[in-house]
Amino acid sequence: MAAKINSAYPSVDDLRTKAKKRVPKFAFEYLDGGCNEDVSISRNTSDIRKVQLQPRYLRNYGTSSTKTKVLGMEFDAPFGIAPVGLQGLMWPNSPEILAKAAYAHNIPFILSTVTTMSIERASEITEGKAWFQLYNPVEDTLRDDIIKRAEAAQCPVLVLLCDVPTFGYRPRDIRNGLALPPKMSLTNILQILGKPTWAMNTLKYGQPTFETLKPYTPEGLNLRQLGQFMDKTFSGRLNEEKIKPIRDKWKGKLVLKGVASEQDTQDAIRMGFDGIILSNHGGRQLDAAESTIHSLHDIAPKYGDQIEIMMDSGMRSGPDIARTMASGAKFTFMGRSFMYGVGALGNAGGDHTITMLKTQFKQVMDQLCCERVEDLPQHIIKKL
Numbered sequence: 001m002a003a004k005i006n007s008a009y010p011s012v013d014d015l016r017t018k019a020k021k022r023v024p025k026f027a028f029e030y031l032d033g034g035c036n037e038d039v040s041i042s043r044n045t046s047d048i049r050k051v052q053l054q055p056r057y058l059r060n061y062g063t064s065s066t067k068t069k070v071l072g073m074e075f076d077a078p079f080g081i082a083p084v085g086l087q088g089l090m091w092p093n094s095p096e097i098l099a100k101a102a103y104a105h106n107i108p109f110i111l112s113t114v115t116t117m118s119i120e121r122a123s124e125i126t127e128g129k130a131w132f133q134l135y136n137p138v139e140d141t142l143r144d145d146i147i148k149r150a151e152a153a154q155c156p157v158l159v160l161l162c163d164v165p166t167f168g169y170r171p172r173d174i175r176n177g178l179a180l181p182p183k184m185s186l187t188n189i190l191q192i193l194g195k196p197t198w199a200m201n202t203l204k205y206g207q208p209t210f211e212t213l214k215p216y217t218p219e220g221l222n223l224r225q226l227g228q229f230m231d232k233t234f235s236g237r238l239n240e241e242k243i244k245p246i247r248d249k250w251k252g253k254l255v256l257k258g259v260a261s262e263q264d265t266q267d268a269i270r271m272g273f274d275g276i277i278l279s280n281h282g283g284r285q286l287d288a289a290e291s292t293i294h295s296l297h298d299i300a301p302k303y304g305d306q307i308e309i310m311m312d313s314g315m316r317s318g319p320d321i322a323r324t325m326a327s328g329a330k331f332t333f334m335g336r337s338f339m340y341g342v343g344a345l346g347n348a349g350g351d352h353t354i355t356m357l358k359t360q361f362k363q364v365m366d367q368l369c370c371e372r373v374e375d376l377p378q379h380i381i382k383k384l
Helices: 012-022 025-032 039-048 096-103 121-128 142-150 171-176 186-193 196-206 213-216 223-231 238-250 262-270 292-303 318-326 336-368 371-381
Strands: 069-070 072-076 080-083 110-114 131-134 155-161 253-259 273-279 308-312 331-334 380-381
Touching: 012 025, 012 336, 025 171, 025 186, 025 336, 039 292, 039 318, 069 080, 080 096, 080 336, 096 121, 096 336, 121 142, 142 213, 142 238, 155 238, 186 196, 253 262, 262 273, 262 292, 273 292, 292 308, 292 318, 318 331, 318 336, 318 371, 331 336, 336 371, 371 380
Parallel strands: 080 331, 110 131, 131 155, 155 253, 253 273, 273 308, 308 331
Antiparallel strands: 069 072
């Protein structure tokens, strides 16, 4: 594994620094920023790093395995690639790069409804192993058609997004013209001209569009009209009335993403979800939100035996993944880290980032003398 790591970029911070130099400012800030004053985005990571783990050096220790089971599936590591909207804007063809890398490394890749690759293409790349995140449509007929397509594409898991009842207030995106409806300013055009590799790749792969939604989008819309169409067509609000017909139709595993409270956890169990992803949308929706690791510490001990509990938001390293798994998560997901990887290294970015995180995580397990991922909670000595 170590041989595949580009030695110039041995950490996510290194990848972020390089990506910032290669991606136009408006696109990088869309990826990198949180909301309001960015309190939540920084607290997510800082709280994870308050967790401390204790090694057991003198025990009879064999070798560690990073293999992990979740939702009845086995993966080679306890982390996957979280859904990210508009991936092709941040780096051209990035969802394909990441889906291919995830498949090669046997970790899950979650496709967002509003990213720049279709359900069908994701299925083709991953041989039907890609998970799909549904951004709930207003119209039931549109919802049902998207679900049918996900089923036909053999997606094993449908992820329902519940934490976007409104669009987060993101000052950077407003300044850069990336709020809905979006616009392309002269400043943004000049930024593109200053990033020739990004620009040439965009010419090669074409202007990013919402590929999964193409069959439902009227032709000939300009950027403003497209923004208005998206705002009208999709609603981030979920309730039991909207969830029930989805649960009835979907025969695969069903996961609720964006859970942050015990009450929503209880409701998810009652409604028949197979799993939840504790998340505050990477700090992009509510700047006053509790950190995800704090939510995990409250929820996992009480409900971990009733529903499979996963987590995203805030992890940037193998030790962060280990801290989160030790805190009671069954699995973890990251979004920004992988996007920094492709922004920094292009086609090699997915493989590099996964290999790097696997290597970091394996080193932590070996250092703790922990043979199995599920034994990590035995090594926790300080939660927050």
